[in-house]
Amino acid sequence: MKEVILDCFGEACPVPLVKAEKAISTLEIGDVLIVQIDHSCAMKNVPEWARAQGYNVEIEEVNDGEWEVFIEKNK
Amino acid sequence: MSVKPFDNLKNNKYYKMWFKDAFPYITGAVLLSVFQIFTLASTGNPWGVSGPLANWGAWIYEAFGGSVDKWYYFSSEGARATLENGFLNDGGSIRNIGIIAGALLATLMASQFKIKKIKNKKQVAAAILGGLLMGYGARIGFGCNIGALYSGIASFSLSGWVYAAFLFIGAYFGSRLLVKFFM
Numbered sequence: 549m550k551e552v553i554l555d556c557f558g559e560a561c562p563v564p565l566v567k568a569e570k571a572i573s574t575l576e577i578g579d580v581l582i583v584q585i586d587h588s589c590a591m592k593n594v595p596e597w598a599r600a601q602g603y604n605v606e607i608e609e610v611n612d613g614e615w616e617v618f619i620e621k622n623k
Numbered sequence: 624m625s626v627k628p629f630d631n632l633k634n635n636k637y638y639k640m641w642f643k644d645a646f647p648y649i650t651g652a653v654l655l656s657v658f659q660i661f662t663l664a665s666t667g668n669p670w671g672v673s674g675p676l677a678n679w680g681a682w683i684y685e686a687f688g689g690s691v692d693k694w695y696y697f698s699s700e701g702a703r704a705t706l707e708n709g710f711l712n713d714g715g716s717i718r719n720i721g722i723i724a725g726a727l728l729a730t731l732m733a734s735q736f737k738i739k740k741i742k743n744k745k746q747v748a749a750a751i752l753g754g755l756l757m758g759y760g761a762r763i764g765f766g767c768n769i770g771a772l773y774s775g776i777a778s779f780s781l782s783g784w785v786y787a788a789f790l791f792i793g794a795y796f797g798s799r800l801l802v803k804f805f806m
Binding site (some may be wrong): 558559562563565566567570586587588591592611612613615 | 740
């Protein structure tokens with residue numbers, strides 16, 4: 549059960565999505581990936597992809613135009 | 624320094640629906656269609672974005688003492704008249720300013736404005752190269768994804784569909800390059 553932070557601040561779509569896909573494949577079941585983004589379109593496609601994979605997803609707006617997407621690799 | 628009225632506004636259902644959360648794709652599509660019909664009906668021309676940007680380039684070039692009189696692209700009577708009439712009389716230019724101002728207003732209303740950092744030199748190179756290719760392609764293809772694709776398809780023009788097919792091919796190779804150089 550570890551938490552991994554993926555810093556995608558300043559990265560435009562679709563870089564955060566591809567990085568998140570790559571990062572989650574290295575994690576084990578039960579681990580949580582926290583994707584930090586500041587590109588509003590990544591705020592849509594990263595959670596959409598994660599939910600389609602069946603992962604638990606939570607989004608937190610940490611600052612103006614900055615979000616953290618919590619993805620739990622639950623399967 | 625907590626300001627009470629804004630704290631309440633943040634959680635207001637209608638504020639969230641109208642300003643904070645992104646509109647569903649369907650809502651966006653319907654709004655875009657309505658506005659582009661309005662554009663066609665009121666100006667007689669389909670909606671375009673990158674055409675006026677070429678005029679901006681010409682005006683900037685002229686402001687620095689250059690001349691585009693002999694350029695084939697600006698040689699038509701219509702293009703010449705647009706350049707001579709100036710920025711404020713070019714509806715497309717005003718509409719583009721509207722897009723920029725509207726986008727800024729939307730981020731400010733959602734309280735999501737942020738000046739993003741440039742992470743590395745690769746981003747700069749990719750942005751410049753991408754911008755040049757898109758600008759060049761849009762002019763040589765007589766339109767961008769708005770003028771040639773969106774307005775093309777809306778005008779029942781086959782060229783819009785051809786554009787769409789090649790857009791997917793371009794996007795495929797573009798994403799391969801992206802993964803290769805940015806991951």
